[in-house]
Amino acid sequence: MSNPKVLAIILAGGEGKRLMPLTEDRAKPAVPFGGHYRLIDFALSNVVNSGYNRVIVLTQYKSHSLDRHIATAWHMSNILGNYVAPVPAQQRTGKHWYMGSADAIYQSLNIINDEDPDYVLIIGADNIYRMDFSQMIDTHIASGFPATVAGIRQPLSLSSSFGVIEADESGKITAFREKPTDAVGLPDAPDQILASMGNYVFTTDALLDAMAQDAKNEESNHDMGGDIVPFFVERGEAGCYDFIKNEIPGSTPRDRDYWRDVGTIDAYFEASMDLIAVHPIFNLYNPGWPIMTTTDGRMPPAKFVYGDDSRMGHAIDSFVSNGVIISGARCVHSILSPGVRLNSWSHVSDSVLMNGVVLARRARVDRAILDKNVYVGEGVSIGVDLEEDRRRGFTVSPGGITVVPKGWRVEN
Ligand code: ADQ
Structure with a gap:
């Protein structure tokens, strides 16, 4: 079908x-x-770069900043009928919020009916990767299966976090288990599994039929991975799309198979550090597949100035966003979001500082994530003594990353 x-x-x-x-x-x-x-922005950029400009975003919890971001960054011209629309839980099937991810879609079936697409692409919102979904949809159409699940190899040790796929040589999924604790490795790689990426393509009629049956099933948790995918697999009607086949313009051998679930603080931190690796492990500088967002047009460019004692303000191996001022401070291997201020003799390394964070003089931050508008007072250290960090009420991840919540003022 063209x-x-x-x-x-x-x-x-x-x-x-x-x-x-x-x-x-x-x-x-x-x-x-x-x-x-x-x-x-990563999921949305992948969809739009794949050529699909009709997108609904199903939201639910604490969606205010998400709605606002979609409205400002992803406002599409209506001329061609394109849109990115946030859709909150509709409560069309009862006075509850979404039960599982499939219920979220069930509550929004009217949009699918109104839009009347040939195929529905359903993806998660919180993974970091590049993917051309048009290649997955071509595979879906060619296979004749009504359902296609994207798969990627992952370590066997992570199998309880993923849907685990078993497929035959033709690509037909022969078994699918959501987050099993007793998975076994692949025949050619015993320490790996084929994991579902949580990205699915369905032929619309088949999806509507499966949704209707799932809604009536009282045993179902109404979950895409737990219920809808197994529904198709049990009928021999699901195929697997191997992510390794996905070609992205301008990707390098180093970043071509990059896919990260940033579900934990440690995974979020590692993926952040991947962006600033000298030879990026995930290359944001690839114009062939831009990751899009909007930036605050009121922010001036970043500025680096001499501080007290003519100390040079500098940053290396780092991202420095608009509105940042580095005054006589040192920033190494870190991400500075818009509007961050580093004052004289302060020092940040291996860290992520979100919008509006301020480090006062002689503050020190190492292996930490500071949420928006955190103020670190004069001479305060964060991420240096983890016991002290816990005592101050910060979160310390299993990997030893200190996280300071939004808006906290930290003083000695
Ligand atoms: P999980 O990510 O654990 O596993 P889930 O918690 O359902 O599954 O989240 C999937 C996506 O749906 C996320 O983007 C989440 O934000 C969203 N989501 C969850 N519940 C929702 C709801 N009620 N309404 C709207 N959105 C909702 C899934 C698959 C696995 C697969 C991994 C890959 O179930 O099979 O291996 O993703 O990361």
């Missing part, structure tokens, strides 16, 4: 409990990432 009609649905309602305290006040897809992006 130019099939595709509706993209982005599931953006997850709570992101494991990312606390970054999700204390905002939905996980709205968590800032990489300086001036938010996590959802």
Whole structure:
């Protein structure tokens, strides 16, 4: 079929409990990432770069900053009928919020009916990667299966975090288990599994039929990975699209298979550091597949100035966003979001500082994530003595990353 009609649905309602305290006040897809992006910009950029301009974003928890971001960054011209529309829980099926991810889609079925697409692309909102979904949809059409699940190899040790796919040589999925604790490795790689990326393509009629049956099933949790995918697999009607086949213009051998679930503080931190690696592990400087967002047009450019004692303000191996001022301070291997201020003799290394963070003189921050508008007082150290950090009420991740919640003032 040339130019099939595709509706993209982005599931953006997850709570992101494991990312606390970054999700204390905002939905996980709205968590800032990489300086001036938010996590959802990656999913949305992938959809739009794939050529699909009709997109609904299903929101739920604490969606205010997510809605505002979509409205400002992703406002599309209506001339061609394009849109990115946030859709809150509709309560069309009862007075409850969404139960599982499939219920979220069920409550929004009227949009699918109105849009009447040939295919529905359903993806998560909180992974960092590049993917051309048109290649997945071509595979879906060629296979004749009504459902296609994107798969990527992951370590066996992570199998309880993923849907685990078993597929035959033709690409037909023969078994699918959501987050099993007893998965076994692949025949050719015993320490790996084929994991679902949480990205699905459905032929519309088949999806509507599966949704109707799932809604009636009282045993179902109404979850895409737990219920809808198994529904198709049990009938022998699901195919697997191997992510390794996806070609992105301008990608390098180093970043071509990059895909990260940033569900935990440690994973979020590692993915942030991947952006600023000298030879990027995930290259944001690839114009062939731009990751898009909007920036605050009121912010002036970043500025580096001499501080007291003519001390040079400088940054290396770092992202420095608009509105940042580095005055006689040193920034190494870190991400500074818009409006960050580093004052004389302060020092930040291996850290992520979100919008409006201020380090007063002689402050020191190492291996830490400071949420928006945190103020670090004169001479205060964060991320240096982890016991002290815990005592002050900060979160310290299993990997030893200190997280300071939004707006906290930290003084000695
Ligand atoms: P999880 O990410 O654990 O596993 P889930 O919590 O359902 O599954 O989240 C999937 C996506 O749906 C996320 O983007 C989340 O924000 C969103 N979401 C969750 N509940 C929602 C709701 N009620 N309304 C709207 N959006 C909702 C999934 C798959 C696995 C797969 C991994 C890959 O179930 O099979 O391996 O993704 O990361």
